[in-house]
Amino acid sequence: MPKPANRQAATIGHERWLEQAESAAERNGDQTLLAFARDISADPAARALLDALFGNSPFLTECIIKDIGFARLLFQHGVEQGFATALAGSDAAEGTPDMKGLMRGLRIAKRQAALSIALADITGQWTLAQVTAALTELAERSLEAGCNHLLRAMAAIGKLPLVDPENPTRGSGLVILGMGKLGARELNYSSDIDLIVLYDDECPHYADMRDALRQPMVKLTQDLVKIIEERTPDGYVFRTDLRLRPDPGATPVAISVAAAEAYYTSVGQNWERAAMIKARPVAGDIAAGDRFLSHLAPYIWRKHLDFAAIQDIHSIKRQIAAHKGGKTVAVLGHNVKLGRGGIREIEFFAQTQQLIWGGRIPDLRLSDTNGALDALVRAERILPAVAEAMKSAYRFLRDVEHRLQMIDDSQTQTLPKDEAGIERLAIFLGYDNADGFKRDLLHHLHTVETHYGELFEESPSLTVDGAETRGNLVFTGGENDPDTLETLAAMGYQDPDRVASLVRGWHHGRYRATRSERARQILTELMPSLLLALSRAGSPDTAFLRFDQFLSKLPAGVQLFSLFHLNPKLLEAVAQVMGGAPFLAEQLSRRPGLLESLLTEPDVAALQSGAALEGDLTQALHHAADFQDVLDIVRRWNNDRRFLIGLQILAGRLDADTAGPLLSRVAETTIRALLPPVLEDFARQHGAAPGHEGMAGGMAVVALGKLGGQELTIGSDLDLVFLYDAPLDAMSDGPRPLSAVQYYARLGQRLITALTVQTGEGDVYPVDMRLRPSGKTGPIASSLESFAKYYADSAWTWEFMALTRARMVAGPDAMAARVQATICAALCRRHDPAKLVVDVADMRARIAREKPGKILWDVKLGRGGLVDAEFIAQYLQLRHAADEPEVLHQNTTEAFARLAAAGHLAAGHAETLDRATRLWRRLQGLLRIAVGETAFDEATATEDQKAALVRAGEAIDFARLKQNIEATAAGVHLLFQELIDRPAQTAAQETPK
Known part of the structure; x- marks a missing residue:
């Protein structure tokens, strides 16, 4: 029995236990309830069990104290009877006349089942398989109760006809597919349930309303989610997730069977094939669900898998550093599901091999993870020792997952981030201290990492300039992979969630360019290089969004992606345009045919x-x-x-x-x-x-x-x-x-x-x-x-x-x-020289006040910049054009040359101004391409941008470029003061007021 990690909480829990028992006895007029509670507190074995709950899990403490009558049933008749009672309550809730009563009944049943299952798990009475099967059965019963209730309600208002009013789901065409752990009967303690809701509009009794069937089915699905998921004073039943349905960002929550079949057979992805391995009808019209899955079997289990798709299968869990020991596995804050060496890797270790070989070996078509590992041994695809090691790690990590979730009923798989939290978790798992737990945890994580790495060691690695980079790039499923988000953040993306979501949209075939399977396979191979190339931009997120816009307008993708694959320099050039040239990126997005210009x-x-x-x-x-x-x-x-x-x-x-x-x-x-x-x-x-x-x-x-x-x-x-x-x-x-x-x-x-x-x-x-x-x-x-x-x-x-x-x-x-x-x-009109120079000086001063510029990168408005040089040229032309029209020219540098030739500008001054003006125009022209109208920020600039500026400035390096800019600006400003500011001051003083 686990010891209490928090003894003070255990003491308080016992006090509350007796107080609640006394209150319940008075409320119900049942003094035997108080006697039971006192007897339990006095019994050493029973008290140790309560200590384990009160001292480790606030959630279980509330469950057992809130319903002491049910707790008595558990202590007197055992966890099996307790769980059976909970299931009976779930079934009975279906008969309540209104949705509110149904929801309350299901939530009470969930609380009772959660307590029964937790006690069976903590005391070691049930195996992991029994625990997960019980959680799964509760979910199935709850969903079935909700479906029956809603179908009857729909029939009562004439929205849907029923084939069998006594058994509403029979023949209804309503298919509730359980995916993931629900489909595999492997639910975790605080699991959400992944569902796909379909309806068969070919059912004969819908013949008169097929066109109008979508709306009531969508409404039914929304109500079902509310029944199961909504939090009320009695809690909730299960969190639900409908994002595994076909293209969730573009489809309703319930879709027709025909539409689903068309999707999977045309644009379905390999990760969706992997997800379908675990698919199982869990409620509704079970026969219709079985028919759907049988029709989909050739899509899931391909007899002649195109081995070009194997690399895409690898992307289901793209582990870039796939070799053994590729990344240090930590304990603090580690995600035992999604992290390195975690539960997801065990599942995908089995699933990817099932996808590759299951089309030719029917015995591999199993949904549960341990069963799949055993089948792979029988098929001689993995060694028995490997399967045993992976199963042992799976059991251990699932136990850890369950204890984490039992603490507060939170859907988490992340270990505590501090040593004290690890110590408390270790005690809840039955360890005396954290040392033994850490040792076992690291052993299992490294074991999984090693075998998984061996399976994927042929996958291409993520490299930057030839150096391998650690991290995941996973863009599958309905949720963003935490390690992938970390990898994207490390690359420099400020909004990795958005990047990951958009990439998943590419893989869903939402753009014409990614609708073919071959296009998505090549894109998968390109993804590391593509994301790295875009990350080198000054603003990786902006560059990525421009590339997304570009991709959205492509009529097809295979040829372009193949070109990128064969010509990495082209990909680099496109990334440079997307990240470094807003105008060019917009043109390329508008007309992808301009890509030829890059070649x-x-x-x-x-x-x-x-x-x-x-x-x-x-x-x-x-x-x-x-x-x-x-x-x-x-x-x-x-x-x-x-x-x-x-x-x-x-x-x-x-x-x-x-x-x-x-x-x-x-x-x-x-x-x-x-x-x-x-x-x-x-x-x-x-x-x-x-x-x-x-x-x-x-x-x-x-x-x-x-x-x-x-x-x-x-x-x-x-x-x-x-x-x-x-x-x-x-x-x-x-x-x-x-x-x-x-x-x-x-x-x-x-x-x-x-x-x-x-x-x-x-x-x-x-x-x-x-x-x-x-x-x-x-x-x-x-x-x-x-x-x-x-x-x-x-x-x-x-x-x-x-x-x-x-x-x-x-x-x-x-x-x-x-x-x-x-x-x-x-x-050529003659101007008053004094008024002219005063006006020019005043105008420049006003610009400096209203639009001050810092010379380094605002080469137009900064003092000594382009405006100062242009003002000098314009002032001198207006001053002398009346006598010598030949000094006029629209181009600033040509004007300097003409003014010097006419003797109105010293040769050295003309050379200084000419050189400065050309420098400012080169830098301004490049900055307009590189950053558009936004200000250049050297702190966030990429090395490519800095190198381009160095090249434009004809400098040795970036530091010297900055020195040259400052020195050049200082020289122009001195000339402005000499030719305009000081004469203006003198003229202003001499002009009578």
């Missing part, structure tokens, strides 16, 4: 030629049937080109500064290709564009900002201004004529929409119109005359600065010269 070298020369780009896009647009086709084709073409350029930057074959002109040419080509069809579509309603007499009307698209300077990055928006040259009173000549002001404003809006609207192919660019005259309040399109007048009379200094980058990129050739002349005239 081939793109023709960068073609991207450098504007004529080649225009010819390429024009040819693609020949296939457009309507305006919607134009939008989709332009989007595909544009995003493909940007994807190619982004890949080159990410791979280090093209720096982001050199890529700026390429990306700008792609954007210009896109705008020029969209403008004519937009105008044509618009003209159908409103006629030809109005213009000056003697010239064709039209709209000029002027680019500013990065596009104007040919410095676009991946993800840049477009700063645009729309201009037209037409009299204000000119009218279009269409069915719905518009004035020039209205016409070009709406046409401009149509072009913006064509660039920004989301279609099935995504969008092209965000468009920013805030640099147009009068900003947000100004018209979408301006006439050349009003544009010139605005800059002559009303423009702010910052608007002139922005205009230094203005460049016409699309529109009628006849307008190009006038547009350029208008822009040049505005820029």
Whole structure:
């Protein structure tokens, strides 16, 4: 008999025992109950038993004290009679007229059965097989009582017809399959019960309601779960789990037999075949359940198993470090079910071999674990000594599991995490102290680990750069494997539960790419490499979710997964895109065909030629049937080109500064290709564009900002201004004529929409119109005359600065010269030098206050960064353009060269600014690909990201790159102070107030 681990609790328990007996005797008028309780307390053997309960298990203490009358039955007539009484109570509960009475009766029966079984177990009167069989029988009786009650209730309101009202489940077609330990008659003490609920809609008596059968069957299942699982003041019967049904995330809680058969025979997985080994009808229409399982037998027991699937079978318990001694087995906090060397490994040791050989050896088709091990010996698949060792470990670990659960009736298999807890558990198991228990536990865990490792030692290992990594990667069943979650967390995933759940969804065939068995088999082999590759991203979870989105859009998976399997570098490249390039990942998810770009070298020369780009896009647009086709084709073409350029930057074959002109040419080509069809579509309603007499009307698209300077990055928006040259009173000549002001404003809006609207192919660019005259309040399109007048009379200094980058990129050739002349005239206006430098300095100071940037990685706004360099170029151009227009150029570095050539910028200063600007553009371009719009965090950055930055910065290493950034920024800031800040201060002091 176990000693009490907590003697104080045992003492208090005895006091409560006598107090409760006295109260019950008075309440029931039965003084013999009090006499019984006192006699038990006085009897040494009986008192020792109570000590074992009171001093070790709060749950059993409550069970026996709450029902002393039942306790008397147990002490006087034995545990067999007690258990029989509990079962009789379960059966009787079925006859109660309402669900509430049924639930109360079942819960009282459960409490009585739990106490009977625990006493039989603790005192050694029952074997493990008897204990688990008793728990199983209680579950079956409870489920049957619930089914009978609910079927009668459904029949009473006309929802379901009954073949036999006296025996409602007979012929009902309602199938309650017990899975896992319930199916194998191996329930543990506080076990949940795994169920699959089916209904046979082919039953003749459902002929008139087959289409309407699903709803009442789902309702019945929900009520059955409530009857069994819901906690009331009387407790609960069993926790239930319906997640072993076909694709639980996408199917109702009750499904038809036909649907289940179709699922298993088409997309059923090997782990589901393993689960079906233990499947057994436990309640409802037993005959219908047997028929279903007989139809499924060829799926479960394949005579000619494709041995390519054996690796997938291994994934049922993917033990990466499968060799002996692969991982230290600890005691504290160890999970005796799911952990290394635990119960699950014993079960899968038997089940995987049953799956492989059971199709040809029918004697292996057994559901219970010990029986399966013995059958494997008889079939000469394992040695007798191995079977005995595994069975001995199984009995020991199940005993440990039961004691753990008896303490508080909690569904746990995890050992205490402290030495005191281990000591208490050891005492409850009958040990004098923890030492003997630890010794036996480790012996059995290592025994199981060794035999299981030998079985799976051919499984591929999880490796990182050639070094083997310990851990599990198990993505089977309806629950996440704890060791797998630990492995994923160790890889760097912040939400391993979500990752594991999504991977299980892949294996359920929820995506088209994973519906074939062969695709899932290859995916299983890829999983370690795939997860490791994605884990190297700066944000593994984000990279994984992008890959999941990519996978969801694939039309098929076998070819791609095979390609990944044969070409690991391709997998690494995809992972790099998913983790390191948000824009590229989105494009790849939208168009998986872009994967070819990862395998081939793109023709960068073609991207450098504007004529080649225009010819390429024009040819693609020949296939457009309507305006919607134009939008989709332009989007595909544009995003493909940007994807190619982004890949080159990410791979280090093209720096982001050199890529700026390429990306700008792609954007210009896109705008020029969209403008004519937009105008044509618009003209159908409103006629030809109005213009000056003697010239064709039209709209000029002027680019500013990065596009104007040919410095676009991946993800840049477009700063645009729309201009037209037409009299204000000119009218279009269409069915719905518009004035020039209205016409070009709406046409401009149509072009913006064509660039920004989301279609099935995504969008092209965000468009920013805030640099147009009068900003947000100004018209979408301006006439050349009003544009010139605005800059002559009303423009702010910052608007002139922005205009230094203005460049016409699309529109009628006849307008190009006038547009350029208008822009040049505005820029060559003579400015008051003092006011100009003060305005520039004030604007930079305001930006620094409102959007402060830290120079290291905010290379745009940080002091000495890109904005400072651009402001210097723009200020000097505006200062000197009136006398020397040749200093004007939209590109910042070219402007520095022209200013130096004209003598307005010292050669050394020009070289410093040129070098800094190019560095900032390279780093900014790479960061836009690597982290998108979010701030770069070097603490969480991967080595790949850091290496890419080092390469972009042309540094020796990451530390030196940071030093170079700080030194370069300091040099630019000094020049800003010398050329702008100090002159501005002097000018402000000299200007009269």
